[in-house]
Amino acid sequence: MTDSMPVVFVVDDDQDIRTSLTRALGQRGFEVIAYDSAEAFLAAYDGEQAACLVLDHGMPEMTGLDLQALLNAQDSPLALVFITGHGGVPESVQAMRGGAVDFLEKPFRQSVLVERIETALELAETRRAARELRRGIKARFDRLTAREEEIVARMLANPAEVSSKEIGNFLGISPRTVDHHRARILEKLEVRSVVELVDLVTRLRASGGMASP
Template sequence: MTDRQHSVFVVDDDQDIRTSLTRALGQRGYAVEAFESARAFLDAYDGDRAACLVLDYGMPEMNGLELQVVLNDRDWPLAVIFVTGHGGVPESVQAMKGGAVDFLEKPFRQSDLIDRIDAALEIAEARRAAAASRQAVRGRFSRLTDREAEIVDHVLANPAEVSSKEIAGTLGISPRTVDHHRARILEKLEVRSLVELVRLADALQGDDAAGG
């Protein structure tokens, strides 16, 4: 796959559609790659580059809505525009609930598609940045030892019982040991207090819930 800005992927089992969209979008400066099936796209995409996905709804084997579910599960930085010749209201509602930018019925005006692609690329870049931020936070939590993670779990589950004495009593260790672990936890998570720790964990859980 190419590595240019303004990437657009076209996934459609209709060769004529793939050819016409690739030509038209390429003439407008987009880096376009076309695939005849959802599986072909999944085999080729690296999951890293922010892009707009122009996706046909009614494909055999794996249709567009089924591919959308896979993409959301993988938390990839893609913004989807559905195009369809035989989708109805239930399908469009499901697509939009899944985070699609729009659901266009064939035939559609290329100018309408271009407008939506530009909006989709902005959304995709925002998703890429958010995913990178989540990954960075997960990386901080992965630095914790088992005991440090146990203390963090206690703090998150019992936000009213976060003194060293209270944590020590629950875990069966000395308050001095808890103090040592707390200092290391704050350092590894790059926060200044347990309050910031709780906010960091809440933000990560909220992003994960929204992304899922």
């Protein structure tokens, strides 16, 4: 794979579809990598690359919707465009609720597919950036000890009552001990104040992270 060409994965059990899409999309400037099943794709995909996945809905064994659910569970940055010859309204609704860019019925116009792929590539890059942000922030929180996590939770739950004395009374420890923990917390999280700590957690949640660190 090259960094200069946008990558499109095609997963379809129909050889003719794979061949025609590979040729047509390649002529449009995309690097196309095709697979004949969801299982073959999963065996090759590293889980990290931001790309568009053009995915057939009605495949045997693992369906397109099954693959979408698995990729979502893995926090994949891929953006999906479904193509189908016999999908119905329930399937299209499920696909769109799962974050798909579109659910196109065969035959479809090539120009429409290309437009959806371009949208998907932009979305995939946004998802990749958001995932990197989440990973970076959560890595900082992973540095905290159990006691430091308790103090952070208290600071976030009661932003107006974050003095060392108030936190110490709540946790049953001395204000001086709280001061020591607070200094370590700010250092580990790479922030300088409670305001910056709250902002860090807000950014984590906005990027799709957990409700609490």
